[in-house]
Amino acid sequence: MSNYNKLGFVYKKEILDRSIKPGFDKLISNADKLITGLNPFCGDEVKYHINLKENILTNIYLEVEGCAIHKASSSFLSDVIINEKVLEVQSMCEEFISYFNKNNDENKQFKNDKLNIANPLLDIKSNQIRIKCVLLSWNTMHNNLFSKNQ
Amino acid sequence: MIDSEKIASDFPILKRKINNNNLIYFDNAATSQKPIQVIESITNFYTSTNANIHRGVHTLSMEATNLYDRAKERVAEFINSTDSESIIFTRGTTESINLVAETWGRANLDENSEIVITELEHHSNIVPWQELIKETNSKLKYIPINNDGTLDLSNLDQIINSNTKLVSITHVSNGIGTINNIKNIIKQAKDVGAITLIDAAQSAPHMPIDVNDLECDFLAFSGHKLLAPTGIGVLYGNKKLLEEMPAYQKGGDMILEVTYQKSSWADVPFKFEAGTPNIAGAIGLKSAIEYLMNLSMAEIRNHEIEITEYAYEQMMNINGIEILGPENIDERAGLISFNIPGVHPHDLGTFLDSKGIAIRTGHHCAMPLIKKLGSHSSARASFYIYNTKKEIDKFITEINNSMKYFNHV
Numbered sequence: 001m002s003n004y005n006k007l008g009f010v011y012k013k014e015i016l017d018r019s020i021k022p023g024f025d026k027l028i029s030n031a032d033k034l035i036t037g038l039n040p041f042c043g044d045e046v047k048y049h050i051n052l053k054e055n056i057l058t059n060i061y062l063e064v065e066g067c068a069i070h071k072a073s074s075s076f077l078s079d080v081i082i083n084e085k086v087l088e089v090q091s092m093c094e095e096f097i098s099y100f101n102k103n104n105d106e107n108k109q110f111k112n113d114k115l116n117i118a119n120p121l122l123d124i125k126s127n128q129i130r131i132k133c134v135l136l137s138w139n140t141m142h143n144n145l146f147s148k149n150q
Numbered sequence: 151m152i153d154s155e156k157i158a159s160d161f162p163i164l165k166r167k168i169n170n171n172n173l174i175y176f177d178n179a180a181t182s183q184k185p186i187q188v189i190e191s192i193t194n195f196y197t198s199t200n201a202n203i204h205r206g207v208h209t210l211s212m213e214a215t216n217l218y219d220r221a222k223e224r225v226a227e228f229i230n231s232t233d234s235e236s237i238i239f240t241r242g243t244t245e246s247i248n249l250v251a252e253t254w255g256r257a258n259l260d261e262n263s264e265i266v267i268t269e270l271e272h273h274s275n276i277v278p279w280q281e282l283i284k285e286t287n288s289k290l291k292y293i294p295i296n297n298d299g300t301l302d303l304s305n306l307d308q309i310i311n312s313n314t315k316l317v318s319i320t321h322v323s324n325g326i327g328t329i330n331n332i333k334n335i336i337k338q339a340k341d342v343g344a345i346t347l348i349d350a351a352q353s354a355p356h357m358p359i360d361v362n363d364l365e366c367d368f369l370a371f372s373g374h375k376l377l378a379p380t381g382i383g384v385l386y387g388n389k390k391l392l393e394e395m396p397a398y399q400k401g402g403d404m405i406l407e408v409t410y411q412k413s414s415w416a417d418v419p420f421k422f423e424a425g426t427p428n429i430a431g432a433i434g435l436k437s438a439i440e441y442l443m444n445l446s447m448a449e450i451r452n453h454e455i456e457i458t459e460y461a462y463e464q465m466m467n468i469n470g471i472e473i474l475g476p477e478n479i480d481e482r483a484g485l486i487s488f489n490i491p492g493v494h495p496h497d498l499g500t501f502l503d504s505k506g507i508a509i510r511t512g513h514h515c516a517m518p519l520i521k522k523l524g525s526h527s528s529a530r531a532s533f534y535i536y537n538t539k540k541e542i543d544k545f546i547t548e549i550n551n552s553m554k555y556f557n558h559v
Contacts, residue, residue, distance in 0.1 A: 006170075006504055007500075007555075010500060011555075040517070041512060041526070042495070042496055042511075042513075042527045043494075043525065067494035067495075068494065068497045068556055069497070127500070130500065133496065
């Protein structure tokens with residue numbers, strides 16, 4: 001099944017599983033922060049409802065619509081940032097985004113071990129057109145975690 | 151009768167394997183593939199005839215000029231225009247529409263003027279008018295659509311009225327495939343004295359076009375969607391209007407006389423073709439049109455009706471599928487935009503690519519339309535002369551497989 005293997009290079013089992021069950025589906029009624037992102041070109045959409053306690057993301061409720069890669073990526077991000085300090089979340093998002101934006105095929109070792117949760121997404125770097133599906137949630141989180149409006 | 155398998159053998163790219171599968175190319179509304187005859191016409195030009203046109207007295211220049219002029223004659227014949235001087239070569243449909251907006255539009259519109267387009271348009275027939283109304287303080291009005299993606303013409307009398315100066319409409323929707331009854335709309339526009347522009351980007355490659363019968367003032371299409379190379383397109387214009395219009399770009403080749411103080415313009419169509427044109431593109435376009443005319447545009451349309459109906463019927467059997475656009479094949483060109491449950495169009499596109507099948511996914515440069523139909527994106531399969539029912543069978547099988555793959559059924 002060489003073709004399925006090829007497809008599996010992008011759609012790893014963890015990605016397919018998380019696309020069906022992204023998790024973080026317990027409603028938060030008193031969110032301290034709502035972070036939303038949308039790619040109007042394809043309809044990928046994400047909403048993170050977040051509880052913050054002493055600058056730590058203590059609880060996340062994830063609403064996500066769109067393609068399998070975006071849904072899985074939003075789910076991975078939730079696992080990466082839960083129980084982390086806001087500053088650390090910023091730093092991890094930067095590191096993850098920069099891996100996809102650099103042309104060289106650099107070592108996939110992240111400084112922060114927790115980012116390795118998202119490793120199944122890394123091979124999507126070879127599929128230029130789908131990188132935006134991986135990064136929508138990460139860019140959204142990175143750009144808006146400090147924003148007062150969100 | 152179109153023999154698609156024989157036709158396909160003229161297209162070198164169709165022999166390519168994509169991800170270990172035979173290529174099935176269903177993205178023809180984006181661009182068509184090129185037959186060897188077109189490829190060789192361009193290669194031959196560069197290997198044996200290359201020279202600039204309309205300015206040299208040497209043999210190569212005369213031969214190149216002759217080929218370029220004959221390309222215009224062939225285009226005129228293709229759309230049943232009696233006058234090749236009504237044919238302006240542009241980069242494509244987008245530039246053709248911008249040419250009209252920036253010349254005729256700027257010269258003729260004011261705060262009392264209204265431009266009418268439809269909700270089906272490609273961005274290229276929306277954005278130039280949105281910009282033009284800002285400059286001229288004129289208004290932009292839309293003919294709405296029904297739920298099935300056909301035009302709602304019930305209030306056409308009010309939409310096209312004595313203030314209407316231009317009606318610019320697509321013949322075929324690139325987003326959902328609707329074929330518009332443009333002849334009736336053109337007639338209504340003419341009754342109030344409005345100018346008409348037809349975006350034929352998605353119709354000229356697939357069905358007969360007759361500007362004499364349509365009586366439109368302008369008609370625009372691109373070469374690359376009808377077997378020709380990219381970067382060459384056509385604006386057909388009513389000769390009298392073209393003569394009255396201001397020049398578009400200024401510079402070499404479009405002038406009659408230049409002094410240090412002032413310049414005057416060459417006759418139509420050269421007035422609109424400043425600088426060295428895409429000569430090789432024009433020659434490729436000539437070859438492409440000859441290829442299509444040899445097959446017969448009526449036969450091409452018949453072939454597309456047959457395979458589109460075949461695809462549509464089978465796709466309707468897919469559980470939960472949503473097909474955008476009209477059900478009636480007489481109102482639908484050879485393309486099917488659709489969404490299937492549980493599989494985002496981008497995932498479907500990537501899945502089908504792994505099977506060698508190329509489709510388009512996204513908003514198809516018709517964002518307002520896809521949004522109006524309640525979506526952000528769709529998958530689109532669009533067919534042409536080299537596509538077969540056998541390819542459609544594999545396409546349907548793989549759509550079903552994609553649903554199992556992504557939904558773990």
